[in-house]
Amino acid sequence: MKIEAFARLAVLVLTAIAATRTGYGQPSANVTVTATGLNNPRGLKFGPDGLLYVAEGGTGGSASTAGMCTQVAPPIGPYTGGYTGRISKIDSAGNRQTVVDNLPSDQTSAASGGLASSVADIAFIGTTMYALIAGAGCSHGLAGTVNGIMKVDITAGTAAPFADLSTFLASNPVVNPSGDDFEPDGTFYSLVSLGNKLYTTEPNHGEIDEIDSQGNVSRVVDISDTHGHIVPTALAYENGWYFGNLFLFPTLQGSANVFTLSHNKTVHVLVPQLTTVVGLAFDSRHRLYILEMSAGTGGPAPGMGQILRYEYNGTLTTIATGLSFPTAMTFGPDGHLYVSHQGFGFPPGAGQIVKVFVTN
Numbered sequence: 001m002k003i004e005a006f007a008r009l010a011v012l013v014l015t016a017i018a019a020t021r022t023g024y025g026q027p028s029a030n031v032t033v034t035a036t037g038l039n040n041p042r043g044l045k046f047g048p049d050g051l052l053y054v055a056e057g058g059t060g061g062s063a064s065t066a067g068m069c070t071q072v073a074p075p076i077g078p079y080t081g082g083y084t085g086r087i088s089k090i091d092s093a094g095n096r097q098t099v100v101d102n103l104p105s106d107q108t109s110a111a112s113g114g115l116a117s118s119v120a121d122i123a124f125i126g127t128t129m130y131a132l133i134a135g136a137g138c139s140h141g142l143a144g145t146v147n148g149i150m151k152v153d154i155t156a157g158t159a160a161p162f163a164d165l166s167t168f169l170a171s172n173p174v175v176n177p178s179g180d181d182f183e184p185d186g187t188f189y190s191l192v193s194l195g196n197k198l199y200t201t202e203p204n205h206g207e208i209d210e211i212d213s214q215g216n217v218s219r220v221v222d223i224s225d226t227h228g229h230i231v232p233t234a235l236a237y238e239n240g241w242y243f244g245n246l247f248l249f250p251t252l253q254g255s256a257n258v259f260t261l262s263h264n265k266t267v268h269v270l271v272p273q274l275t276t277v278v279g280l281a282f283d284s285r286h287r288l289y290i291l292e293m294s295a296g297t298g299g300p301a302p303g304m305g306q307i308l309r310y311e312y313n314g315t316l317t318t319i320a321t322g323l324s325f326p327t328a329m330t331f332g333p334d335g336h337l338y339v340s341h342q343g344f345g346f347p348p349g350a351g352q353i354v355k356v357f358v359t360n
Contacts, residue, residue, distance in 0.1 A: 025303010027322035030357040034338070035094045038351030039086070041340035043121025043191060043328045047129070047154075051089045052338060052353065053099065055119035055131065058085035059348050060107025061141070069138035070184050074109065081106040081141030085118025087131060087152065090353060099129075100157050104136035104145050115344055121191035121328065122152075123198055129154055130162065130191065132200055137166045137185025147185045149198060149211055163215040165200070174205045176224040190235035190243075190328075201243060203231040208243065208261070221265045230256075234291070234328075236280040242270065244277030244290065251276055253297040258290060258310070271310050276300065279329040281337065283358070287311065289319065289337065291329045300325065307337065307356060320356045329356075 040057030047053050061082015065071070071078040085103035088096045105118035118135035129152040136145035146166035150159040166185045183204045190201045198211040199220065206224035211217050220241075223232050231246040241261040248255075254273035258280065261267060271290065279291030288310040294300035305323030308316045319337075327343030337356040 025301070025322050025324060027303075027324075027354065028320050030359075031320050031322070031339075031354050032357075033341075033352050034355045035090045035096055035353040036351075037096050037349050038088065038340075038353070039084070039348050040116050040118075040346070041327065041343050041351040041353065042117075042119065043132070044330050044338060044340055044353065045122050045124060046330065046332055046338075047089070047124055048127050050333060051091060052332070053122055053129065054088045054090060054340065054353065055122050056086050056088060056351070057116045057120075057135065057344065058082070058103065058105030058118035060084060060105050060114060060116040060135075063141050063143075065138045065141050065143050068143055072139055072183055073180075075112045076108050077139075078109060079106045079139065079141040080109075081135070081145075084116075085133075085135055087119055087122060087129075094353075098157070099154055100131075100152055100159050103131070103150075103159065104133055104140075104142050106135040106137075106140035106142065113345060117187070120188050121200075123191040123193040125193045125196055125198070128152075130193070130198055131159060132188050132191040133165075134186070134188040139184040147188055149191075149200075149215070163198075163211045163217055165202075165209070165217060168209070168217040169202070169205060172219060174207055174222045174224040176228055177205055178229040181229065189233045192235050192237055194237050199235060199237075199241075201232045201235045203233050203246060206230065206232060208232065208235065208241070221261060221267070223267060226267060232259075233278050234280040236282060236288075238282045238286060238288070242280055242288065244274070244280055246276050246278065246293070249300075250298050251294055251296065251300060253295065256292075258288070271316070274308075278327055279339070281329055281331050283331060284335065289329070289358075290316075291326055291339065293326060307339075319358060323354070 042055045085105035086101035087099045120134035148165040149163040151162040208220040234244040258271040276293040294304040302324040305326040307319040329339040341352040341354045
């Protein structure tokens, strides 16, 4: 069964969520909760002001586009939608404040748990914030909307359209789309800034895309062409591009990798035999950290998320364990990792940011 990204986790996650709420799978001793009250937290970045900004999946809604456009097939679809997505900022004391809200948010069918998506990630170019919207589009229950990039005015608390990713996907199909696991508007995941451009991964179609300073979209690489439906998720740049993949569900331990992308757009495996990779980050010593959502076979499962470090000699060091459905991570100015925790399937306000103390 091809079950992809967070929209595809519902059937497997429901019993796991119940187990998490009973205290199963506690984080390792170097993990502490620094912020609470989040709605399905996803990508996160520290801004130029030193504050932590968090994309949130929101809580979906009841709007439907049934009969108006192609719907995502059951049991995941049809989707319904609303305007419950938001971006929050977290101060040094862990207090949350809304930056912008009322952003498009979708949710899967009730039969599959009603899992929500909205803002998938954020990035800064200078002092300007950009938000990656993954919970919009007619196929996600919201007529008159598109998945894309929004330019956020942090001071005014407003967001304006910047790039239309839904239309780009429709106009530029990949070579090998998944026939039985297809989202017309896409399920965009990571957003990275490099110079004055933005780069994003799209897991369902299987691609990495570039957005220039005018909002024009172009494809960097069609991963489906050479690797099929491997579900690319996490994206990072460190003297070259790195990306990780989620692969298919139920999870099979060792089925995911971290890849590099060469200058001629050739994809190479750097770190093999990983599981459900959803985050990548580099420290000040240029070492790669890998976030696995659920490291075991058959999951996802609560308390099975972990962070690994890829050492210079090619070995892996375990940095943190016992995480429950983490979705993204970033390094803070203090040299420690900040992770979006309990990132999907939990009640409104149950999402967290946890700090992972990293030692050499």
